[in-house]
Amino acid sequence: KVLADFVRDLPKVELHLHIEGTLEPELLLSLAERHRIAMPYANIEMARAAYEFDDLQSFLNVYYLGTSVLREERDFYELTQAYMQRCRQQNIIHTEIFFDPQTHLSHSVPLDAVMGGIQSALREAELEWGISSALILCFERDREAETTVGLLEDALRIGGIAGVGLDSAELGNPPRKFQEVFKLAKSLGLHRVAHAGEEGPPDYIWEALDTLEVERIDHGVRCMEDPQLVQRLLVEKIPLTVCPFSNVELKVFPDLHSHNLGDLLAAGLSATINSDDPAYFGGYLNENIVETMDCLSLGVEDLIVLQKNAIEASFCSESRKLEMN
Ligand code: ES4
Ligand code: ZN
Numbered sequence: 001k002v003l004a005d006f007v008r009d010l011p012k013v014e015l016h017l018h019i020e021g022t023l024e025p026e027l028l029l030s031l032a033e034r035h036r037i038a039m040p041y042a043n044i045e046m047a048r049a050a051y052e053f054d055d056l057q058s059f060l061n062v063y064y065l066g067t068s069v070l071r072e073e074r075d076f077y078e079l080t081q082a083y084m085q086r087c088r089q090q091n092i093i094h095t096e097i098f099f100d101p102q103t104h105l106s107h108s109v110p111l112d113a114v115m116g117g118i119q120s121a122l123r124e125a126e127l128e129w130g131i132s133s134a135l136i137l138c139f140e141r142d143r144e145a146e147t148t149v150g151l152l153e154d155a156l157r158i159g160g161i162a163g164v165g166l167d168s169a170e171l172g173n174p175p176r177k178f179q180e181v182f183k184l185a186k187s188l189g190l191h192r193v194a195h196a197g198e199e200g201p202p203d204y205i206w207e208a209l210d211t212l213e214v215e216r217i218d219h220g221v222r223c224m225e226d227p228q229l230v231q232r233l234l235v236e237k238i239p240l241t242v243c244p245f246s247n248v249e250l251k252v253f254p255d256l257h258s259h260n261l262g263d264l265l266a267a268g269l270s271a272t273i274n275s276d277d278p279a280y281f282g283g284y285l286n287e288n289i290v291e292t293m294d295c296l297s298l299g300v301e302d303l304i305v306l307q308k309n310a311i312e313a314s315f316c317s318e319s320r321k322l323e324m325n
Pocket of ligand 1: 018021056063167168169195198246276277
């Protein structure tokens with residue numbers, strides 16, 4: 001109770017959040033109705049009941065099905081605005097948000113509508129509530145890489161992208177597949193991150209660092225299987241954006257008590273705590289923090305370290321970092 005109050009009141013930073021993963025069943029069903037799209041859920045309870053996963057792929061099937069109700073700019077605006085409202089309630093003062101343009105393009109939704117809707121909500125949240133944000137365009141690693149350079153160029157014409165990321169089904173889709181577009185991103189001064197070592201082996205973390213030159217690893221929890229890799233992450237101060245509820249829901253760990261966040265911190269790694277896809281995994285950032293601290297017996301001093309790591313790992317200006325510290 002006291003801990004929950006402390007966590008709620010602490011100003012926080014979130015660095016790993018898929019905006020499509022904030023689509024709550026209420027909004028999903030109302031958008032399905034708006035666009036007359038059939039969903040296999042008759043009501044909110046049925047939707048929630050379908051949110052049971054065996055692994056990453058079984059989650060992605062449900063998540064991509066949900067994205068099919070996002071059709072026009074105002075849908076993306078409403079989705080993002082609802083998440084920014086949560087940020088205000090949870091005292092999140094800076095958030096870095098992923099989006100999956102290839103999925104929306106595959107539904108014939110123009111990139112302008114996707115980015116326009118997201119960005120108007122982000123602008124409003126900054127003006128009204130002072131919440132800063134960065135938008136990260138994710139490439140889906142289980143899709144073809146050939147069209148990604150053109151996609152990135154289109155996004156840059158629209159503007160407002162802080163960096164690029166890599167998400168979706170990890171196994172069988174090694175990072176090097178996206179080397180060309182990440183090289184272009186670097187040459188254009190964009191930030192680079194990638195999901196790696198979530199379900200995939202430590203080798204994928206090495207490869208993301210070596211071939212994509214990423215600045216952060218999303219998840220990365222399997223790094224502990226490789227002491228040399230841990231050494232490299234320490235020396236290069238590579239942050240890990242860890243998502244405890246996600247890891248439990250996708251069976252990366254059997255339960256929160258078995259999560260290795262405590263070991264990552266004990267090893268001195270720059271770990272951060274994040275919600276990933278909060279509408280699907282049972283909680284937003286504060287719930288992730290409170291339950292994880294509880295299950296792993298982490299103290300307030302650990303939480304302060306996690307949040308200082310997040311500020312430092314963010315893509316904010318140095319002056320904004322100072323302001324947040
Ligand atoms: C994702 Cl948890 C996770 N992993 C990989 N890709 C994703 N896209 C949305 N959530
Ligand atoms: Zn993720």
